[in-house]
Amino acid sequence: MSKTNYKEALQNDLFKIISKSAKEIGLDSYVIGGFVRDYLLNRGEHKDIDIVAIGSGIALAKQVAKNLPHRPKVQVFKTYGTAMLVHQDMDIEFVGARKESYSESSRNPVVENGTLQDDQNRRDFTINAMALHLDENSFGNLLDPFNGIKDLETKIIRTPLDPDITYSDDPLRMMRAIRFATQLHFTIEDDSLEAISRNSERINIITNERIVVELNKILESDKPSIGFLHLEKTGLLKHILPELTALKGIDEVEGQTHKDNFYHTLEVVDNISKNTDNLWLRWAALLHDIGKAPTKKFSKKVGWTFHAHEFEGAKMVYHLFKRLKMPLNDKMKFVQKMVFMSSRPIVLAQELVTDSAVRRLVFDAGDFVEDLMVLCEADITTKNSKKFNKYHNNFKIVRQKIDEVEARDHVRNFQPPISGEEIMTTFSLKPSREIGQIKELIKEAILEGDIPNEYDAAYELMLREGKRLGLKVNV
Template sequence: MPRYHNYSKALHHKIFNIISEAADELSVEAYVIGGFVRDHILERGEPKDIDIVAVGSGIELAKKVSEKLPHQPKVQVFKNFGTAMLRAFDMEIEFVGARKESYRSDSRKPIVENGSLEDDQNRRDFTINALALRLNKEGFGDLLDPFNGFQDLSDKIIRTPLDPDITYSDDPLRMYRAIRFASQLNFMIEAESLKAIKRNRDRIKIISKERIVDELNKILLSQKPSKGLALLYKAGLLKKILPELTALQGIDEVEGQKHKDNFWHTLEVVDNISENTDDLWLRWAALLHDIGKAPTKKFSKKVGWTFHGHEFIGAKMVFKLFKRIRLPLNEKMKFVQKMVLMSSRPIAIADDSVTDSAVRRLIFDAGENIEDLMTLCEADITTKNPKRFKKYHNNFKLVRQKIQEVEERDQIRNFQPPVSGEEIMETFGIKPSREVGIIKDAIKEAILEGDIPNQYEEAREFMLKKGKKLGLQEVSQ
């Protein structure tokens, strides 16, 4: 097993000295392995999750470490998995006994046996995650690298320690993890490994949707999500989880008229928005903003290709998609729906002749999400024509300016009617009824149209006139 230079400098935190003492007292070998080592070599900052492998009982090592720590933190034991976890110094430290694994074809849960460090490194998903640093006093900080993972880090390569067909077939989630690491680290997947992912893609049927979505979210949160999304597409994995998205791929031509490839356009939009926001759900909105285009695509000789109503259809599709892949069906889903539904609205008001009422309605409908909507719409500009690119961005500057002017004057964002339903009922001596709703809506419309200012006195006067038209009489107070 090759050894590289000593990495004790990576182990400067006192927790490693405590683990070292505990391991020597128990006469077990102990190593820090996986992400901590990888990220230290890549200089990706200090990780908060640390994985410790003991050639022996990881649970006993965790207990011994806890005894040596201030306040003796609670050790959570997971007997079924032979693991234990404790929290110390704002870090989560997991302990596991070295083991070897074997798999059944119908499950990604392995049959586990005790093993050596070499067995444990063999079961790791990628060479860059099999790197281990020795924690015992003798050889403290030595790097153990049986699969040349150090070189793979240098070459920016994702590669499996053993036969990739076996690695991916045993635990198909590793296919998504390979692509996620390639996206997060901007690495390449080794050619044979990528071929093995394509060969084994049907194995993902044994993986829970929740685990797959977790990897998808991490890909979406990477600096350039298109890298991971494109790899998922090329490997045939994206179609299995997001067929609504892959349905956008391709360019149709009729009578010499083409439309753009909305799939690759979408990936550009996701990259664009990722330069301006880390909001996962706004990135999901960018990913799904055009999914309604596949079912609404039509061609006519008069106007060419159209996608009429794709925003409305796409917003409806969001719910079914979220439900199917186990994304939350709460306000996050509603936010994505809202962004998809409104994704073309700001474009419609990017015109010098647009009325203030159109701007007011946009602010009213978008509410507190107006900035998110504008960020999405600006990300949607993917033209390669410099003049058009400049023109479209200047148009959106104009929209932002109009929004600011109207908002400062009319205070429409998070609009609350100046006259409440309770006041309407008290004024006319009526109970909750259709007339109350009619008057409230009329006041709202009058404000949005600019017929009256968003002020109490003007709204009350309007209410009295509207009530009179409905045959209602003001009751004396």
């Protein structure tokens, strides 16, 4: 890895076009940041490419667009002195080399034109400050003033300058440090980690939308617990997700304790990450126990309880999503449903698995019954191998029953065989309480297995219930 020229990284014709365009308008240009880092790590193609020009990045972007065959549209962001264009499904951002200074209350810097060195100084980490020259005479030469290549080799996250300054200037970099450590399985250098702890309160000046982008990337990694342990250890988590830090710790009364629900949660998130890439199901795993902190009680009779924690947790999901400016749409409702139902299959797996219990599970979970099963299997973190195997064997039985019940009774996304309109027509009724009673009775009879989920059986039951209620059939 310790070469000085990486021309082979720049084989895409795009880089030659940028080099040619820069020469035409008399600028020096470099590719910098994530593209260089990911190439050296052999992480596959990097679709976001950052180009630094010594001079106007906007002018370079426009010149490149002229020289590209399809003449892409250039988006200009004058306030930031940047421009962007899309080429071959790559997002290419152009910026003029700059130096920055910050105020205490904002992460938006005062920007001045600068040299390449100024630009590399302002980068977040040494591994993101490496640049490849695009000038035709030194095409592919590596410029690495902070020995980022060594930090790649030793798997270290380190800031180019004093970490206190780097993190205080732009506190989002604290989240990014933890995110990169999680994604790449790198270690955050000690001074840097301590600086994050010292500056953790500064995260409060960052918008929730930007914080959530980093949280999502941590959750999408193959072992999210790395990131959440760093967030908790540095004090960032209590500012971002206090609902999680409230789960930390073990209380003891009269010799009785409960498990530490924070560390249990992180185990569940790691477990589920082995089996699904669904970000929102991973969010459900992260939040499945948040209702336990407010519902925790101790009684001499039964010890520690968390009654209705799923119900409380589902309510908390809405407030958490709203606070973090996360989507309050079907994604939030999905997470709520998973949290609310998170114990149902576990209870089933402890008992004799009846058809009616499985029918109700499928009825309530609908299309998300498989997601719910994946969550509940991840939730088994007991270190007792006998218990662990028993739960998982019972889950196999529950899954088998789900398939059998669904094939026979079709209760997923259940639609009653008899509609409210048909009940009204049959008994010459106007909208009334009796219609709801009859519909509910038919639904319950199907879920309990008293009648099959078929029209004729439901029709007969409707007539019987109508007679019991004193209703006359419309002849």
